[in-house]
Amino acid sequence: MLKNDYMKEMENSLDLVKEEVNKEVVNGDLIKAKNAINKQLKNLVGLEIETIDTLSFNSIEDIINRDSYYNVWKYIALGELLKLQGFVCLKEKDELMMIKYYQKSLQAFYKAYDEEDLDDQKYLDDANSLMNDLREYDLLMEDDKQIFKLYELTNQFDKAEDVLFYIIEKSNNDKDIILEGLEFYNRLKGKTKEILINGNLPENEVEDSYTELKKLLEKCK
Template sequence: MYRRDYIMRQIEFMVEVLQRLGGLVDERRYQAAMTVIDESMEELFGLNGTMVTRLFGREPLSQLTFGEAADLSQAKLIAAAALLQEAGDIQAEQGMADESFPFFASALELLLVALLHQDDSPLPEYAPDVAELTAVLDPFHLPPHLNQLLLRYYQKNSQYDEAENVLFDMVEELPEDAEIINMGITFYQLILKESDAQLEAGNLPREEAEASLAELLALRGDHF
């Protein structure tokens, strides 16, 4: 009961914060908006937004909620992802695309961690959208750990074609990385246990999946 009340209060808090941010951005008071984001992040984690983005690529951002109950952790991660997406939007609106990257990328990492451990609870309306974040990050190079989270997310959601695209981006970048090749082999071995209909629904027909598996096995020196 306590956790549910806490989550409801947090949702109300986030709705108010996002309304404030919308007003500040409309007035082009970007620095004031960033201050609101930092204060809100400190309310969640004791770290402001810039400090969180500095952890990106150095430490798993999931550690920000280490030891907390799953539902509380998910609520905090999604709230933080929403705030960091707002920060990225603010940078982008000012024409600072490079400065927007760590905010968008950190938002995506937090969101993916939350969604990979999501229970059956509905997401709040302010939860960011994976497709929207990947679209704004498309011009940038994503680090391996973020691509791995994307691969797991797409696999979990039966978006097999998207998972394959991410996988082969990683293989193309690091063609001799045994961990990535083994990850890909495991991915194909798992999805090939699905029915033809399920594979077709995920836009990755069996023949294509088998061909890709054979390609990865050849890279590893095996035979399909």
């Protein structure tokens, strides 16, 4: 199958399954909603939900990467479908499972955007919605860092900065995290003014925040 054909199939399948899941949720048939999600997981990603439940994301990544074709779009499909699965779990009032699926969905979106500079706003909007939902919870530090990294990857520098300072505060000004923050601002210094403005973090704010972190680092010594 050609790449464009796969992308069209994926997009159509995701649109249809979202409609079906929303319909079944309204009807109160959450089993049918989950079955619809699992069907598209097998179709688009090649994995069933039971397999995903038992594997770490690294193991899922290994399986997907065995096939070198359309991996970016498989990660997008995985992110979208696990987000849907988490949504159904929320309707079941199973918050722990919702967070579990959202965490793996986040990792899938990160892999997609890390591998390719995607410009499809629809999927970015879904990734942003996912991150907004996750930020309502007290997550593991690694999840917070993943959100920070995904915001940076997608050039949402103001949001990345918000998460960075949240992580620094949460870690009680951990020196290593402050150093990661300084590296973030150094990366931003290498970008054009236009890119920084589009990312809602202009050059002067980058410099101000960098200086603030340098002072904070000095206090940690």
